[in-house]
Amino acid sequence: MTTTATTPAEAGEGRAVGKNSPGAARGKSRRPGRIRRIGLPYLLLLPALALELLVHLIPMVIGIVMSFRELTQFYIRDWGTAPWAGLDNFKVAVDFDAPVGQALLHSFFVTCLFTVLSVGLCWAIGTAAAVYMQETFKGRGILRALFLIPYALPVYAAVITWVFMFQHDNGLVNHVLHDQLGVTDKPSFWLIGDNSFYALLTVSVWKGWPFAFLIVMAGLQNIPREMYEAAALDGAGLWQQLRRITLPSLRPVNQVLVLVLFLWTFNDFNTPYVMFGKAAPEAADLISVHIYQSSFVTWNFGSGSAMSVLLLLFLLVVTGVYLALTSRGRKAADA
Amino acid sequence: MSRIRAAAVGAATLSLALAATACGGGSSSGGGSNDSPKTLTYWASNQGPSIAVDKKVLQPEIDKFEKQTGIKVKLEVIPWSDLLNRILTATTSGQGPDVLNIGNSWSASLQASGALLPWDAKNFEKIGGKDRFVESAVQSAGAEGKDPAAVPLYSLSYALFYNKKMFKDAGISEPPTTWDEIVADGKKISKNGKWGLAAEGSNLSNNIHQIFVLAKQHGADWFTADGKPDFTSDGAVAAVKQYVDLMAKDKIIAPGNAEYAQNQSLSDFSKGKTAMVLWQAAASTFASQGMKDDEWGVVPAPVQSGAPGPDRNINSMVAGINIAVFKNTKNLDGATKFVKFMTSDEESKLLNKAYGSVPPVKGAQADPAFGTPSTSVVKDTLAKSAAPLPQVADESQFETAVGTAVKELFADAAAGKPVTTESVKAALTKAQQSMPTK
Numbered sequence: 070m071t072t073t074a075t076t077p078a079e080a081g082e083g084r085a086v087g088k089n090s091p092g093a094a095r096g097k098s099r100r101p102g103r104i105r106r107i108g109l110p111y112l113l114l115l116p117a118l119a120l121e122l123l124v125h126l127i128p129m130v131i132g133i134v135m136s137f138r139e140l141t142q143f144y145i146r147d148w149g150t151a152p153w154a155g156l157d158n159f160k161v162a163v164d165f166d167a168p169v170g171q172a173l174l175h176s177f178f179v180t181c182l183f184t185v186l187s188v189g190l191c192w193a194i195g196t197a198a199a200v201y202m203q204e205t206f207k208g209r210g211i212l213r214a215l216f217l218i219p220y221a222l223p224v225y226a227a228v229i230t231w232v233f234m235f236q237h238d239n240g241l242v243n244h245v246l247h248d249q250l251g252v253t254d255k256p257s258f259w260l261i262g263d264n265s266f267y268a269l270l271t272v273s274v275w276k277g278w279p280f281a282f283l284i285v286m287a288g289l290q291n292i293p294r295e296m297y298e299a300a301a302l303d304g305a306g307l308w309q310q311l312r313r314i315t316l317p318s319l320r321p322v323n324q325v326l327v328l329v330l331f332l333w334t335f336n337d338f339n340t341p342y343v344m345f346g347k348a349a350p351e352a353a354d355l356i357s358v359h360i361y362q363s364s365f366v367t368w369n370f371g372s373g374s375a376m377s378v379l380l381l382l383f384l385l386v387v388t389g390v391y392l393a394l395t396s397r398g399r400k401a402a403d404a
Numbered sequence: 405m406s407r408i409r410a411a412a413v414g415a416a417t418l419s420l421a422l423a424a425t426a427c428g429g430g431s432s433s434g435g436g437s438n439d440s441p442k443t444l445t446y447w448a449s450n451q452g453p454s455i456a457v458d459k460k461v462l463q464p465e466i467d468k469f470e471k472q473t474g475i476k477v478k479l480e481v482i483p484w485s486d487l488l489n490r491i492l493t494a495t496t497s498g499q500g501p502d503v504l505n506i507g508n509s510w511s512a513s514l515q516a517s518g519a520l521l522p523w524d525a526k527n528f529e530k531i532g533g534k535d536r537f538v539e540s541a542v543q544s545a546g547a548e549g550k551d552p553a554a555v556p557l558y559s560l561s562y563a564l565f566y567n568k569k570m571f572k573d574a575g576i577s578e579p580p581t582t583w584d585e586i587v588a589d590g591k592k593i594s595k596n597g598k599w600g601l602a603a604e605g606s607n608l609s610n611n612i613h614q615i616f617v618l619a620k621q622h623g624a625d626w627f628t629a630d631g632k633p634d635f636t637s638d639g640a641v642a643a644v645k646q647y648v649d650l651m652a653k654d655k656i657i658a659p660g661n662a663e664y665a666q667n668q669s670l671s672d673f674s675k676g677k678t679a680m681v682l683w684q685a686a687a688s689t690f691a692s693q694g695m696k697d698d699e700w701g702v703v704p705a706p707v708q709s710g711a712p713g714p715d716r717n718i719n720s721m722v723a724g725i726n727i728a729v730f731k732n733t734k735n736l737d738g739a740t741k742f743v744k745f746m747t748s749d750e751e752s753k754l755l756n757k758a759y760g761s762v763p764p765v766k767g768a769q770a771d772p773a774f775g776t777p778s779t780s781v782v783k784d785t786l787a788k789s790a791a792p793l794p795q796v797a798d799e800s801q802f803e804t805a806v807g808t809a810v811k812e813l814f815a816d817a818a819a820g821k822p823v824t825t826e827s828v829k830a831a832l833t834k835a836q837q838s839m840p841t842k
Contacts, residue, residue, distance in 0.1 A: 141840065142513055142514075142516050142517045142797065142800075143516050143517065143518075143797070145492070145495050145496045145517055145519075146495050146496070146498070146517050146518045146519050146731075147518075148496075167837070168834060168837035168838055169837075169838060172838070236660075236663070237659070237660040237662075237663055237818075238658075238660040256660075258659075258662065258663060258815065258818055258819060260606075260663045261605075261606065261662055261663050261811070261812075261814075261815035261818065262815040262816070262818070262819045263819075346485070346606070346665060347608070347804070348606075348608060348804065348807070348808040348811060350812070350815065351812065362804070365489060365492060367800070367801045367804055367805075367838075367840075368492070368513070368517075368800060368801065369840065370496075
């Protein structure tokens with residue numbers, strides 16, 4: 070890990086630094102060099118670290134502090150005056166016999182189901198498309214570009230277009246499903262009631278799979294062609310090649326991809342908010358909108374923050390366990 | 405190596421989780437000052453058919469104000485869907501406009517936050533005195549017994565707009581005055597893709613306005629005298645059921661209306677798809693959507709029986725827009741001057757004329773412009789049969805909780821699920837339980 074060689078330039082600089090720190094001559098010439106070598110990465114990271122603190126950590130700490138206060142409309146103008154609530158906000162949030170806790174738990178389960186389905190579908194569609202796109206054929210470039218459009222579109226514009234398509238009276242979805250194909254007896258509601266879950270899932274998958282496609286496609290470039298050729302010579306069919314070569318080679322890529330998709334989907338606020346507004350239907354009451362409603366719409370920022378902190382803890386645990394498991398798996402594979 | 409990996413895993417975990425959940429803001433304190441006397445920021449609510457129209461109406465007046473006082477006003481027209489959020493954000497951060505419009509039903513909630521300048525006698529004196537304004541309009545500017553948090557700017561009430569030709573085609577000679585007549589007429593019209601009445605089932609505020617009036621007509625209030633939520637009384641349940649039944653049982657509202665929240669009911673009305681709509685000032689919107697003024701008529705909103713009047717014959721909320729001064733303003737004198745300008749007799753006439761509302765300023769009401777059919781209905785309703793929404797600090801929560809309950813009941817009705825007294829009561833019980841307990 071450590072190196073002993075010092076170039077003249079480093080030694081010179083080391084002396085300059087060393088003036089302030091009296092010590093052995095040996096230390097003078099070597100320690101500052103080490104400090105510099107070890108310190109440089111930290112120095113380079115400093116701007117990012119400072120911004121990270123400013124943009125993420127400080128607001129989060131404020132959010133955690135807020136969760137212990139009774140921050141309602143009476144105090145929002147001057148937070149400092151809000152009384153400390155102790156664990157009250159948390160107690161209310163996790164009291165699953167009472168309406169607030171029940172609603173939060175319901176929202177949590179809806180979000181879990183939604184996330185599992187959405188991430189699964191995004192990954193499956195993205196991987197399938199990427200694998201098929203490996204073959205060279207006419208128009209491949211155009212198709213690849215076309216596939217990426219949903220990912221490149223601004224979220225609001227894309228989702229509002231879906232809202233128009235999902236409308237009961239004049240929407241394209243009902244026009245096709247009901248008027249043209251006759252799949253349903255009468256036009257369905259997609260933006261209210263129980264179907265809203267499927268509408269939300271559709272938009273989420275539509276929006277998310279191109280990212281999976283993009284990442285998997287990049288991962289596929291790193292698998293040497295010779296492996297497939299060798300496998301083919303050994304008599305492996307397409308399915309076996311996929312199972313024995315493609316998927317194992319994609320493992321490190323997938324590990325990150327699934328984690329990122331999970332966090333994005335679990336926390337997605339824009340899609341449900343643009344689709345349903347402030348009051349999402351129960352069937353599609355994702356946790357991010359639920360927390361928004363618990364703070365902004367009902368003006369109870371303490372309670373909303375408590376729910377945010379619970380969500381943070383949950384995501385920390387999931388992410389930690391996931392990374393620990395997958396890295397152990399990889400270590401085993403390395404060995 | 406493994407230590408480094410563990411550290412990396414830890415760092416990655418933390419930073420991903422950080423990215424996942426972040427929430428914050430800044431605190432503020434202190435009152436207004438006169439540090440920047442030459443500029444003002446004004447947040448106007450969206451009163452006309454579009455934001456562009458509002459800018460066209462307001463900009464010339466703002467220019468006039470600048471000429472008179474030398475104060476430059478930066479105008480921003482904010483859609484209703486964003487206005488309350490913007491005000492809340494401004495309140496928490498202390499960074500906001502100097503002068504702003506608020507829906508009068510938010511008055512008490514915002515008053516409780518202390519974000520707005522209280523209009524005590526001294527402040528009212530600066531704009532010509534409290535007596536210049538209509539009493540009921542001032543009542544809807546804050547909780548009883550407190551200095552109002554705002555000054556009335558535009559007054560409105562609900563009225564029933566109907567399509568003359570559709571009524572004639574269905575053989576109806578007189579517009580309805582009671583709910584029974586609305587249902588009877590609606591049934592005559594609701595066939596062949598046409599519908600009797602329009603609703604905005606997913607618009608929480610609109611739901612609240614309708615069921616507030618209906619509850620009054622059933623002798624119920626949504627809050628007890630000491631400000632506690634009372635959502636499950638028989639009258640309240642009957643009111644909500646009656647409203648949702650217009651779709652579920654009477655079938656005079658198109659099921660599709662359950663998902664309306666962006667004034668789609670007005671375009672349906674303008675296009676002749678629905679024959680009646682209960683709305684505040686809709687004339688300019690109809691005109692902008694190509695419906696001529698002589699194609700529609702307007703009468704007072706319905707009652708259960710008899711004629712509109714006080715108590716059980718209330719037929720509208722006191723709707724309206726108030727203008728308020730943000731307490732953190734850096735131009736307190738200028739802001740007060742601007743409120744004085746906007747509520748002057750002359751401006752009040754001009755602006756209310758442009759928006760089809762009625763001036764809450766007594767001196768402006770006599771203008772013949774406010775004798776048109778639609779404004780005289782509004783004027784009469786406000787004078788005789790309108791009541792202000794509950795002026796309690798929890799009003800916003802009430803709008804969210806009960807408005808959502810009604811939205812979900814409409815969703816049930818639209819999907820053909822039964823809407824019963826029990827299901828309405830269950831929905832309202834849930835809404836009441838979600839209200840703050842303190």
